Amino acid sequence: MEKRNLGELEVSALGLGCMGMSEFYGKIDEKEAANTLHTAIDNGINFLDTANVYGNGHNEEFIGKVLKDRRNEFMIATKFGFVRDPEKGVGISAKPDDVRSEVEKSLRRLRMNTIDLYYLHRVDPTIPIEETVGVMSDLVREGKVRYLGLSEVSASTLKRAIKVHPISALQTEYSLWSRDLESIIPVARVLGVGIVPYSPLGRGFLSGKVKSIDDLAPDDYRRHLPRFQGENFKRNVDLVNKLEEIAKEKGVKASQLALAWLLQQGDDIIPIPGTKHVNYLLENIEALNITLSGDELLQIDKVSSQILGNRYGELSMKYTNM
Ligand SMILES: NC(=O)c1ccc[n+]([C@@H]2O[C@H](COP(=O)([O-])OP(=O)(O)OC[C@H]3O[C@@H](n4cnc5c(N)ncnc54)[C@H](OP(=O)(O)O)[C@@H]3O)[C@@H](O)[C@H]2O)c1
Numbered sequence: 001m002e003k004r005n006l007g008e009l010e011v012s013a014l015g016l017g018c019m020g021m022s023e024f025y026g027k028i029d030e031k032e033a034a035n036t037l038h039t040a041i042d043n044g045i046n047f048l049d050t051a052n053v054y055g056n057g058h059n060e061e062f063i064g065k066v067l068k069d070r071r072n073e074f075m076i077a078t079k080f081g082f083v084r085d086p087e088k089g090v091g092i093s094a095k096p097d098d099v100r101s102e103v104e105k106s107l108r109r110l111r112m113n114t115i116d117l118y119y120l121h122r123v124d125p126t127i128p129i130e131e132t133v134g135v136m137s138d139l140v141r142e143g144k145v146r147y148l149g150l151s152e153v154s155a156s157t158l159k160r161a162i163k164v165h166p167i168s169a170l171q172t173e174y175s176l177w178s179r180d181l182e183s184i185i186p187v188a189r190v191l192g193v194g195i196v197p198y199s200p201l202g203r204g205f206l207s208g209k210v211k212s213i214d215d216l217a218p219d220d221y222r223r224h225l226p227r228f229q230g231e232n233f234k235r236n237v238d239l240v241n242k243l244e245e246i247a248k249e250k251g252v253k254a255s256q257l258a259l260a261w262l263l264q265q266g267d268d269i270i271p272i273p274g275t276k277h278v279n280y281l282l283e284n285i286e287a288l289n290i291t292l293s294g295d296e297l298l299q300i301d302k303v304s305s306q307i308l309g310n311r312y313g314e315l316s317m318k319y320t321n322m
Contacts, residue, residue, distance in 0.1 A: 008168065009116065013263065013270060014271060015077075015271070016037070018049060021037075022059040024221040036277060047270065052080050060106055063110060076110060079120070079171075081151075094132040118139065137165035140165065151170075152172050175206060188268075197262055197270075205222075227309035235306075239306055256284070256287040264297075
């Protein structure tokens with residue numbers, strides 16, 4: 001598979017998002033999820049994305065268990081920053097002591113000695129970014145982590161962070177229906193920071209497989225997102241229908257169109273579509289062979305500009321591009 005660079009870290013042009021193997025997007029079949037991990041590596045994907053918070057440690061544990069005999073065949077990216085408290089709910093902490101204890105827990109769960117790429121998941125507004133990146137850079141010196149990344153940070157935060165330690169990757173939501181990152185990409189490029197679009201399939205919506213809210217289980221996380229609600233959802237379904245028409249004309253799937261579009265935005269862009277199904281994974285890999293013409297890009301742009309609703313609810317939006 002084609003390789004791309006996140007700073008000095010070389011990875012496959014497409015990664016695999018593992019979050020849904022633990023929670024958020026419906027029923028999980030662990031055997032199928034394990035097969036998906038193995039199939040990804042067998043097909044040249046060597047960049048796996050997880051976080052301490054996914055399934056409250058389950059996701060890291062699962063990857064560590066399933067791939068314990070294949071450690072030298074892939075790069076692991078994980079994150080810290082979200083904290084789940086049974087009483088207070090979800091919070092954010094980048095307190096130095098928390099960073100130090102979380103990296104140890106992640107290494108233990110992953111059954112690894114080193115994390116290839118360690119991200120701050122969300123900026124902790126109570127701690128200057130210089131302090132957080134300072135602690136992260138200690139972890140590099142100690143050999144616990146190889147490269148550093150930041151998730152959902154603004155251009156100015158990125159510039160401040162990079163004065164403390166090189167930042168290899170910026171991971172932010174980026175897809176046909178989430179394009180606010182485009183104002184930060186030019187700055188990231190100048191700084192030599194690679195781009196990792198998360199939710200590149202619009203959390204599955206851009207595949208055209210979610211056209212009725214009843215397609216989602218009652219506890220599916222997406223039901224909480226404004227784009228999956230009420231009138232926004234109805235209008236967005238009309239738009240995904242148009243994407244499907246463009247895809248059909250080209251003889252590909254809407255999901256592949258969405259990934260090909262991202263891959264074509266620059267060779268410093270490494271999307272991490274999430275799936276726990278082998279057939280979806282194989283379809284997603286095929287997107288690497290699709291090239292979109294100028295006319296197709298224009299048609300896609302038109303659809304993309306009409307999406308309705310914020311990508312998160314009000315509170316979570318405050319912690320994006322921070
Ligand atoms: N930094 C952050 O704050 C942040 C936030 C969210 C996610 N992430 C990371 O980014 C990764 C990817 O994002 P995501 O999982 O949220 O969203 P996504 O990649 O946009 O979409 C995932 C959804 O799409 C479905 N899907 C995948 N391939 C498909 C295909 N070919 N056809 C039809 N449906 C398909 C999956 O189904 P199945 O699950 O049924 O296979 C899943 O429901 C995550 O796994 C996680 O590692 C990071």
